[in-house]
Amino acid sequence: MKLDRVLAISKKNLKSLRRDKRTFAFIFMVPFMMMLLFGYTFGGEVKDLKVYIVNLDEGAPVGSLSWDIINELNSTETMNIVDIYTAKDIALDPVNHSIDKVKNAEAWGTIVFGKNFTNETLANFFLLAHGQQFEPSNLELHLDGTNPNVANALYASVNVAIQQVLKDKYGATPAVAVEKDMVYGENTQFIDFFAPGIMGLAGLLVTFMLTIVTFVRERSSSTLERLLTTPATEGEIVSGYAISFGILALAQSSVILVTGVLLFNIQIEGSFLLALLVIFLLGVGSMGMGLLLSSVAKNELQAVQFIPLVFIPSILLGGIFWPIEAIPELLRPISSFIPLSYAVDGARSVMIRGWGIDQIWWQVTVLTLFAIVMLVLSTYMLKRRK
Amino acid sequence: MADSKGSSDSGDDAVSTEKLRKEYDDLVAVRDLDLRIKKGVLYGMIGPNGSGKTTMIKVLMGLLKPTSGSGYILGERVPLKKNIARIGYMPQEMAVYNDLSIHENLQLFAELYSVKKEIFAKRERELIEMVDLVERRDSAVSQLSGGMRHRVSLACTLIHDPEVLFLDEPTVGVDPELRVGFWDYFSKLRQKGKTIIMTTHYMDEAVRCDVVGMMRGGKLIAEGSPAELMRATSAKNLEDAFLSYSREGKA
Numbered sequence: 001m002k003l004d005r006v007l008a009i010s011k012k013n014l015k016s017l018r019r020d021k022r023t024f025a026f027i028f029m030v031p032f033m034m035m036l037l038f039g040y041t042f043g044g045e046v047k048d049l050k051v052y053i054v055n056l057d058e059g060a061p062v063g064s065l066s067w068d069i070i071n072e073l074n075s076t077e078t079m080n081i082v083d084i085y086t087a088k089d090i091a092l093d094p095v096n097h098s099i100d101k102v103k104n105a106e107a108w109g110t111i112v113f114g115k116n117f118t119n120e121t122l123a124n125f126f127l128l129a130h131g132q133q134f135e136p137s138n139l140e141l142h143l144d145g146t147n148p149n150v151a152n153a154l155y156a157s158v159n160v161a162i163q164q165v166l167k168d169k170y171g172a173t174p175a176v177a178v179e180k181d182m183v184y185g186e187n188t189q190f191i192d193f194f195a196p197g198i199m200g201l202a203g204l205l206v207t208f209m210l211t212i213v214t215f216v217r218e219r220s221s222s223t224l225e226r227l228l229t230t231p232a233t234e235g236e237i238v239s240g241y242a243i244s245f246g247i248l249a250l251a252q253s254s255v256i257l258v259t260g261v262l263l264f265n266i267q268i269e270g271s272f273l274l275a276l277l278v279i280f281l282l283g284v285g286s287m288g289m290g291l292l293l294s295s296v297a298k299n300e301l302q303a304v305q306f307i308p309l310v311f312i313p314s315i316l317l318g319g320i321f322w323p324i325e326a327i328p329e330l331l332r333p334i335s336s337f338i339p340l341s342y343a344v345d346g347a348r349s350v351m352i353r354g355w356g357i358d359q360i361w362w363q364v365t366v367l368t369l370f371a372i373v374m375l376v377l378s379t380y381m382l383k384r385r386k
Numbered sequence: 387m388a389d390s391k392g393s394s395d396s397g398d399d400a401v402s403t404e405k406l407r408k409e410y411d412d413l414v415a416v417r418d419l420d421l422r423i424k425k426g427v428l429y430g431m432i433g434p435n436g437s438g439k440t441t442m443i444k445v446l447m448g449l450l451k452p453t454s455g456s457g458y459i460l461g462e463r464v465p466l467k468k469n470i471a472r473i474g475y476m477p478q479e480m481a482v483y484n485d486l487s488i489h490e491n492l493q494l495f496a497e498l499y500s501v502k503k504e505i506f507a508k509r510e511r512e513l514i515e516m517v518d519l520v521e522r523r524d525s526a527v528s529q530l531s532g533g534m535r536h537r538v539s540l541a542c543t544l545i546h547d548p549e550v551l552f553l554d555e556p557t558v559g560v561d562p563e564l565r566v567g568f569w570d571y572f573s574k575l576r577q578k579g580k581t582i583i584m585t586t587h588y589m590d591e592a593v594r595c596d597v598v599g600m601m602r603g604g605k606l607i608a609e610g611s612p613a614e615l616m617r618a619t620s621a622k623n624l625e626d627a628f629l630s631y632s633r634e635g636k637a
Contacts, residue, residue: 005497005498008497012494015486015490016483019485019528221480222477222479222480222481223482225481226481227498228448229447230470230495385448
């Protein structure tokens with residue numbers, strides 16, 4: 001492989017774009033418009049969120065308010081209670097154990113009922129009935145605020161369940177203070193959550209679309225034939241494409257980040273470059289996928305038909321707007337096969353949770369493999385002669 | 387007819403094939419072709435559309451896989467690896483990048499062939515003059531007429547000074563005056579010892595070739611110098627000679 005030739009192909013692609021003003025504008029306008037549109041209009045519902053519960057409540061002779069609340073929470077669609085720890089599990093250090101689950105992004109939240117939760121609440125009812133001052137009983141909620149919609153949904157759901165139980169049982173207003181602790185994303189707004197999603201989506205779509213259309217044109221205008229009769233190998237041609245479109249994916253991500261920071265004040269907790277690396281890998285892989293699919297498209301129109309095929313599952317199942325847990329269970333396994341979901345998850349963990357490469361190595365590995373497999377397969381398809 | 391026997395990679399041959407065959411489903415595009423083209427020869431392949439000329443070139447260029455048989459260029463069996471930079475190919479379609487300028491197209495192919503910068507500058511000037519596009523050097527190819535694009539395509543084929551040239555209908559869409567210029571250039575290339583294999587529909591061009599091969603239905607039905615072919619069929623021109631061989635073949 002000769003770098004000069006690889007760079008010659010890359011330069012050719014970038015120079016071609018310079019003259020094609022419409023496509024050039026498209027590359028930069030699409031992510032900007034997407035960011036603007038979604039930024040101002042989007043709002044979503046979430047459900048089936050993984051939570052851990054630690055119930056240390058000893059209850060009272062009349063029963064346990066905490067179990068009533070847990071049963072109420074269990075009956076809602078918002079939560080998916082993974083496990084409930086009680087005083088019996090004290091050897092486990094259940095509170096810290098459950099908070100760690102949130103720290104490792106294995107759950108969206110942990111609810112902790114204190115030892116005297118029922119007793120304190122009942123005592124407060126008595127004080128309330130006699131018009132006396134009281135300190136509300138405490139319930140701790142440890143949340144991952146990476147997605148503010150999720151955090152708000154969990155917070156609201158716990159409050160609703162408390163109100164429901166107290167009203168049903170005692171017909172009174174609650175005397176419980178839900179103490180919220182944000183494990184991540186103290187000041188996260190929804191835009192912070194979906195900016196990495198839009199970066200990923202733009203990185204995927206534009207590189208994929210450009211490659212598939214450019215490559216079908218290379219085939220139909222016989223320039224590919226001409227390239228293949230030069231000393232440039234198939235691997236060099238694919239690498240040249242990968243570099244040029246990878247650069248475009250990076251440029252787009254930068255537009256999104258700058259727009260996000262300047263107009264919407266989005267936060268970037270971790271390394272800006274690491275977030276870009278994730279998008280670069282996705283861009284290179286998407287380029288390979290475009291190249292691969294271009295070999296089955298006979299003309300530009302056929303190529304365009306592949307776009308919704310990639311676009312729809314990615315946008316719905318890639319975790320851009322709602323967490324994977326919030327999509328129907330039947331469809332969830334599909335998201336493991338959607339490269340965008342790894343890129344979005346990786347970029348989001350870097351930007352909001354402030355994670356480093358040691359914590360997103362899995363996403364980086366999957367995306368690297370995706371890029372390598374796509375490049376190898378597309379090189380193979382180019383090598384195949386009829 | 388070409389001698390189909392003997393070593394296919396003999397030192398004198400620029401191009402040779404042995405029972406080269408290319409089939410598509412139920413169509414035989416090239417039928418057991420035995421061809422020997424000596425170095426330094428200007429070889430013209432004539433025949434109607436669909437006679438297998440372009441398919442033959444594409445197989446030799448390694449763009450299509452032969453169904454059976456083999457082809458050799460400068461002693462190396464196709465698909466080429468070692469000799470690929472010694473070959474120039476001009477496809478029938480214009481095959482240039484419309485969004486790049488003439489200069490950028492030439493630069494791209496020069497870089498792909500690792501042509502040194504100083505040599506590129508000289509060759510670029512020479513070729514742009516030859517194709518009469520000096521003033522349009524920095525224009526995007528998309529702004530050029532069809533004939534001009536064809537000329538750019540030829541210049542791209544020649545930028546690395548190849549020893550063997552495969553030109554698939556190089557003068558289609560080129561005006562008569564410029565065709566004369568092209569032919570002068572081809573003559574110069576031949577004088578320099580280059581081998582040129584071209585397909586053409588123009589009989590007045592075929593007459594100027596050293597050797598003419600006539601193809602029909604994927605078969606080489608006749609081969610020789612234009613004078614030999616006309617003499618053998620008592621024809622006044624190559625067109626009549628072709629028709630005569632064609633009838634013979636059918637009979």
